[in-house]
Amino acid sequence: xxxxxxxxxxxxxxxxxxxxxxxxxxxxxxxxxxxxxxxxxxxxxxxxxxxxxxxxxxxxxxxxxxxxxxxxxxxxxxxxxxxxxxxxxxxxxxxxxxxxxxxxxxxxxxxxxxxxxxxxxxxxxxxxxxxxxxxxxxxxxxxxxxxxxxxxxxxxxxxxxxxxxxxxxxxxxxxxxxxxxxxxxxxxxxxxxxxxxxxxxxxxxxxxxxxxxxxxxxxxxxxxxxxxxxxxxxxxxxxxxxxxxxxxxxxxxxxxxxxxxxxxxxxxxxxxxxxxxxxxxxxxxxxxxxxxxxxxxxxxxxxxxxxxxxxxxxxxxxxxxxxxxxxxxxxxxxxxxxxxxxxxxxxxxxxxxxxxxxxxxxxxxxxxxxxxxxxxxxxxxxxxxxxxxxxxxxxxxxxxxxxxxxxxxxxxxxxxxxxxxxxxxxxxxxxxxxxxxxxxxxxxxxxxxxxxxxxxxx
Amino acid sequence: xxxxxxxxxxxxxxxxxxxxxxxxxxxxxxxxxxxxxxxxxxxxxxxxxxxxxxxxxxxxxxxxxxxxxxxxxxxxxxxxxxxxxxxxxxxxxxxxxxxxxxxxxxxxxxxxxxxxxxxxxxxxxxxxxxxxxxxxxxxxxxxxxxxxxxxxxxxxxxxxxxxxxxxxxxxxxxxxxxxxxxxxxxxxxxxxxxxxxxxxxxxxxxxxxxxxxxxxxxxxxxxxxxxxxxxxxxxxxxxxxxxxxxxxxxxxxxxxxxxxxxxxxxxxxxxxxxxxxxxxxxxxxxxxxxxxxxxxxxxxxxxxxxxxxxxxxxxxxxxxxxxxxxxxxxxxxxxxxxxxxxxxxxxxxxxxxxxxxxxxxxxxxxxxxxxxxxxxxxxxxx
Numbered sequence: 153x154x155x156x157x158x159x160x161x162x163x164x165x166x167x168x169x170x171x172x173x174x175x176x177x178x179x180x181x182x183x184x185x186x187x188x189x190x191x192x193x194x195x196x197x198x199x200x201x202x203x204x205x206x207x208x209x210x211x212x213x214x215x216x217x218x219x220x221x222x223x224x225x226x227x228x229x230x231x232x233x234x235x236x237x238x239x240x241x242x243x244x245x246x247x248x249x250x251x252x253x254x255x256x257x258x259x260x261x262x263x264x265x266x267x268x269x270x271x272x273x274x275x276x277x278x279x280x281x282x283x284x285x286x287x288x289x290x291x292x293x294x295x296x297x298x299x300x301x302x303x304x305x306x307x308x309x310x311x312x313x314x315x316x317x318x319x320x321x322x323x324x325x326x327x328x329x330x331x332x333x334x335x336x337x338x339x340x341x342x343x344x345x346x347x348x349x350x351x352x353x354x355x356x357x358x359x360x361x362x363x364x365x366x367x368x369x370x371x372x373x374x375x376x377x378x379x380x381x382x383x384x385x386x387x388x389x390x391x392x393x394x395x396x397x398x399x400x401x402x403x404x405x406x407x408x409x410x411x412x413x414x415x416x417x418x419x420x421x422x423x424x425x426x427x428x429x430x431x432x433x434x435x436x437x438x439x440x441x442x443x444x445x446x447x448x449x450x451x452x453x454x455x456x457x458x459x460x461x462x463x464x465x466x467x468x469x470x471x472x473x474x475x476x477x478x479x480x481x482x483x484x485x486x487x488x489x490x491x492x493x494x495x496x497x498x499x500x501x502x503x504x505x506x507x508x509x510x511x512x513x514x515x516x517x518x519x520x521x522x523x524x525x526x527x528x529x530x531x532x533x534x535x536x537x538x539x540x541x542x543x544x545x546x547x548x549x550x551x552x553x554x555x556x557x558x559x560x561x562x563x564x565x566x567x568x569x570x571x572x573x574x575x576x577x578x579x580x581x582x583x584x585x586x587x588x589x590x591x592x593x594x595x596x597x598x599x600x601x602x603x604x605x606x607x608x609x610x
Numbered sequence: 611x612x613x614x615x616x617x618x619x620x621x622x623x624x625x626x627x628x629x630x631x632x633x634x635x636x637x638x639x640x641x642x643x644x645x646x647x648x649x650x651x652x653x654x655x656x657x658x659x660x661x662x663x664x665x666x667x668x669x670x671x672x673x674x675x676x677x678x679x680x681x682x683x684x685x686x687x688x689x690x691x692x693x694x695x696x697x698x699x700x701x702x703x704x705x706x707x708x709x710x711x712x713x714x715x716x717x718x719x720x721x722x723x724x725x726x727x728x729x730x731x732x733x734x735x736x737x738x739x740x741x742x743x744x745x746x747x748x749x750x751x752x753x754x755x756x757x758x759x760x761x762x763x764x765x766x767x768x769x770x771x772x773x774x775x776x777x778x779x780x781x782x783x784x785x786x787x788x789x790x791x792x793x794x795x796x797x798x799x800x801x802x803x804x805x806x807x808x809x810x811x812x813x814x815x816x817x818x819x820x821x822x823x824x825x826x827x828x829x830x831x832x833x834x835x836x837x838x839x840x841x842x843x844x845x846x847x848x849x850x851x852x853x854x855x856x857x858x859x860x861x862x863x864x865x866x867x868x869x870x871x872x873x874x875x876x877x878x879x880x881x882x883x884x885x886x887x888x889x890x891x892x893x894x895x896x897x898x899x900x901x902x903x904x905x906x907x908x909x910x911x912x913x914x915x916x917x918x919x920x921x922x923x924x925x926x927x928x929x930x931x932x933x934x935x936x937x938x939x940x941x942x943x944x945x946x947x948x949x950x951x952x953x954x955x956x957x958x959x960x961x962x963x964x965x966x967x968x969x970x971x972x973x974x975x976x977x978x979x980x981x982x983x984x985x986x987x988x989x990x991x992x
């Protein structure tokens with residue numbers, strides 16, 4: 153009852169409610185503002201009750217796939233005498249996504265609280281934070297917070313007299329996008345080359361050191377703390393449909409106010425881009441051309457399909473609405489990396505830069521991804537620099553089609569989807585690069601018809 | 611007798627009962643024939659291999675008897691175990707055929723295609739794969755990926771440009787040697803097999819990486835450029851060896867032993883030796899016993915008749931017989947007329963088809979009608 157005061161009810165902020173309090177990073181300030189209440193509450197509950205609360209909350213994984221967290225937790229195998237582990241995936245490397253960095257940098261104790269509660273629910277006595285190498289300064293913040301929590305008795309042996317022991321280790325990655333894939337991440341923690349494992353067995357059965365393991369995103373774990381504080385049912389009331397709770401969106405690109413925003417998934421995409429509370433519109437009076445709503449891997453959408461679904465309804469910022477229409481006319485919520493492109497951006501060049509990223513980050517283990525990503529990059533490079541032919545566009549489509557779904561891990565899909573969506577929605581622009589090779593080096597295709605309202609076919 | 615429960619699995623309409631834990635590709639190999647998925651990285655004699663090359667993708671149209679839902683994606687048959695009642699489509703699925711063609715193309719876009727100078731040619735699994743599952747033409751004109759050459763030591767030749775990153779050699783070295791001295795460096799497009807320091811592969815069993823390599827990336831340095839595999843004759847032989855089973859295949863020409871390899875089956879996998887273990891071959895047997903007198907020769911090796919290695923070896927062939935005409939047509943040919951009754955050019959005692967060399971003037975009768983006088987008349991008219 154008291155704790156509800158600690159959340160900003162008007163704007164429905166659960167994660168970032170306290171982000172503006174000066175020096176909130178330190179344990180004293182955090183504790184003075186209601187910190188570790190959720191841990192104290194959780195330690196009086198049984199692990200089963202916590203799992204039940206998380207299931208009731210309808211929390212969906214915030215890393216990109218949107219798999220229900222409670223269900224994931226319930227899959228963990230519980231063989232006698234075998235330790236279990238919680239691994240938090242802080243290898244946030246998706247271009248356009250930087251919400252976890254914000255959480256860990258400014259609210260480390262919220263994150264630690266989530267880990268303690270989740271580890272207690274899962275029975276993990278040793279939990280790991282796998283953080284990407286490029287976030288070089290954040291492990292220090294996290295380790296300082298872990299030390300503070302340990303000094304206060306929230307970590308270590310016999311936490312709050314419950315007999316539950318927990319140690320948290322921060323593991324620094326070495327700068328590989330692929331280590332964000334859960335099995336590659338596990339391999340990396342084990343000290344091996346970060347190659348994704350072939351599934352099955354799934355980590356819930358044989359994960360870290362072949363022990364049952366749950367790998368969760370930073371934001372999912374952080375959200376567990378408010379879920380315990382306000383209760384799963386109250387959390388489920390926020391949001392709409394199966395998109396419950398709040399979601400962090402890291403907005404970037406051609407917008408006036410890039411940054412991390414917490415939304416309750418009831419606002420429309422149009423409002424998110426143009427309202428002053430969020431992105432604050434597009435600078436210099438430019439018009440919206442396209443947007444990638446959920447991190448670089450998800451399909452890009454032209455302005456007309458972004459703001460309105462194929463049925464003519466306004467598109468909302470939640471899991472269901474963003475994926476409305478499937479890949480034909482929709483996209484995905486993904487990890488919440490919201491990238492806005494204005495009319496001066498070239499979709500071909502943009503796709504080229506993404507293709508280069510995936511080529512660079514492919515682990516090289518399975519053939520479609522190792523060879524296909526590099527091939528797509530080379531074809532796109534020809535197209536962008538005016539050396540392409542019409543048949544290259546079809547070839548590109550064929551290459552991405554043969555990568556998608558045929559690889560060990562989702563990186564192949566993630567590399568194929570942006571290319572597929574770019575051709576699907578912006579084929580005119582690709583063809584213009586072929587038919588006007590010299591002009592394409594001088595100027596961009598511009599907005600063209602990509603913002604024109606589409607006829608709704610009933 | 612045995613009460614171990616067996617799983618029923620149907621592959622392309624053919625049902626077979628296999629032990630639980632069998633992979634789809636092993637079940638398919640029990641059936642045999644065209645439906646066996648091609649495998650470039652999977653090696654049943656090495657643990658943890660497979661899943662990487664994606665050539666063995668199959669469609670599971672029915673998961674199991676209990677859960678009949680089809681699997682949403684194509685699965686790697688080498689790393690998917692069968693379930694009771696599972697139904698698998700291999701060559702009967704268009705999706706599978708398309709995916710295999712795609713994977714073959716991916717493997718070939720950076721392959722140097724230097725088969726004419728490659729020692730592996732003739733026993734290369736990538737050649738087989740592209741022949742059976744690949745497209746006719748190429749759709750890429752980009753410069754192919756190349757690597758700096760690396761010297762692995764005196765026995766093993768590494769040509770990284772040909773490598774398809776199947777990881778078989780890494781698993782072989784890891785499982786056969788006490789220490790693994792090579793691995794995969796770098797990432798993605800640039801990943802490569804390397805020892806990093808060079809000249810480091812000297813373990814007694816490391817020569818087996820040559821046998822497991824499906825392409826010409828790892829070849830026998832002592833055999834390098836000496837002969838084409840299809841000109842050498844495979845012969846099974848053995849010798850007493852303390853380190854390995856000593857059962858090998860010699861590749862000979864005349865009395866000369868050109869190359870020693872392990873005995874491999876049609877899936878390119880090493881046979882089980884007579885001691886029940888996998889017949890890996892040690893470096894001494896492989897590289898240092900190159901005289902026929904070192905070996906007890908058992909006899910010619912059986913090679914699949916579709917292999918180019920069998921060229922010139924006609925097993926079970928029959929030579930044409932004297933009375934072939936009678937056997938085929940059932941009667942002697944009927945002559946419509948006797949040439950000598952119509953023509954006075956030929957000499958009746960000479961059968962032109964039986965003389966040696968070309969016919970000369972004296973094989974014919976002297977021609978009375980064409981005389982000198984008539985030739986002169988013709989030349990005068992001109």
